[in-house]
Amino acid sequence: MASSSKAEAIICGKEDILRRLQRETTCSSCCSALRVMIQRPLPQLSLLETFVSHEDAAGYVLKANLASPKSLEDACAKFPLHEWLKNCQPLKRDKRCPMHANSRHIFNSADLWEDMWAEMSETQKQEICAVNAEELHDKLWQHCTDKHHLCKDCRNNVMWAYDKLAKKEGTPVGTEAEQELASLQAYFDVDESKEGCICVHTTALPTILYHYEDTLAEESENNTKGRHAPTRQAGLSEMLCVVGRLLLRKVLTSYQSSLEEEQNQQLLVRLVLSHFQAQALERQALHNMASLLEEDSTQPKGGGGASKRKLKKDRRAKREELAAEAQSEGVTWDEDQELLLLKQMGWSICVGAPSATGSGGGAGSGSGAVGGQGDERVSNGSNDGASGEYHDAAGSHSDASMVLHLELDDTGEEDSTLREKLQLTPEEWNAWEEQKEGLEEKRSRIRAMLKQRFEDWAVRPNARSLVGNHMSLLAS
Secondary structure: OHHHHHHHOOEEOHHHHHHHHHHHOOOHHHHHHHHHHOOOOHHHOHHHHOOEEEEOOOOEEEOHHHOOHHHHHHHHHHOOHHHHHHHHOOOOOOOOOHHHHHHHHHHHHHHHHHHHHHHOOHHHHHHHHEEEHHHHHHHHHHHHHHHOOOOHHHHHHHHHHHHHHOOOOOOOOOHHHHHHHHHHHOOEOOOOOOOOEEEEOOOOHHHHHHHHHHHHHHHHHHOOOOOOOOOHHHHHHHHHHHHHHHHHHHHHHHHHHHHHHHHHHHHHHHHHHHHHHHHHHHHHHHHHHHHHHHHHHHOOOOHHHHHHHHHHHHHHHHHHHHHHHHHHOOOOOOHHHHHHHHHHHOEEEOOOOOOOOOOOOOOOHHHOOOHHHOOOOOOOOOOOOHHHHOOOHHHHHHHHHHHEEEOOOOOOOOHHHHHHHHOOOHHHHHHHHHHHHHHHHHHHHHHHHHHHHHHHHHHHHHHHHHHHHHHHHHHO
16 A cells, blocks of 8 residues: 555656756756755755655655645646746856856945845844854954054954953953943843854844944045054954954845745745646646547447447438428528518618519419419419429519619718717727728628529529420420
């Protein structure tokens, strides 16, 4: 049972998605980041963990409740791959995507540190405020010697604050020493700081960065790099400048890392879901093919040909049945149907035209015609002669042609007046004109076809009457 469930599970190989990304983008940083991401344990990939049940030697295993093509289609619609791959494409001559290319010029966004700091979580802020003591010592010594060339007394005032935080000095004695310690505690957590790490208050970080920015602005205005730290308070100020630069870099790099982490996790999830969807569709296609083959194998040989012959025979029988019903109902092409059809097409009776009724009623009275309606045709079987089926069809044709005429649309009004009345724009008016021309052309074709039908209908009884006369002469 376990082996069958494992065979049905959809698995995404880690190397497969890595090769897929290498085909889609030329950004080496994106490929390297994905290679690192697939080596991390699944609990660290919070976004991927919502779709993957676990991972094994073969790769990521899809959750059972998401194994249907519809569920994967909805998930891929929420996390589309092709739209996200545009973020991983290098721009112009760059060899890396915009996200990774920006990491080299991170200090270009230094003026946005306030927004970055506001978006960070409390955990990120605490990690940023934990400054490495050894790194801070190196930066302080470089600041005092190489950059500003402070004298020995000034250097001692600057390094005093560091020694106090690194627990290299004992408890201060005296009012002045207590004040100096209080000013130091306003920025640093002296109790939590130890030899390897110096802790900055998260609430004091903006103040330290503002102090660093003001010092840089003052230095650029005075155009001088020489500074002094004659007191411990001045030494603390110099130390805050060094700490401010370290914290600014940590804020920028941490924010950039969080953006890259988000992009990498999104990319990983979209690649895995796309792979899952392709496998699900492939399995569904194979299942459908197997079911079709099974249906074909269950049908007897020759069944397909026999069914086609049967369908053809049924269609022919249906046509014959419809023809018999039409013949039994006595459906004929009479003047009433012609008038109704032509009226629907736009034809109408001319004012003052001779009435179609009674035009030949006397001629058909002796043959069983319905005289009250003026119909000159005789019902089938009411006349012994072949010519009795139709009576003076040519005369009926001429009467019908006199009665009917083409009634065109009223074109007495000007185009502009009609357009203003209908409140149409010139483009809409031209569109209706084109549609009208198409309908008039269609009506002309139908009129020509109907005229030919009338001519065939008028000639056919005459031909039958000639054949009947010829047969009677032969009989005599």
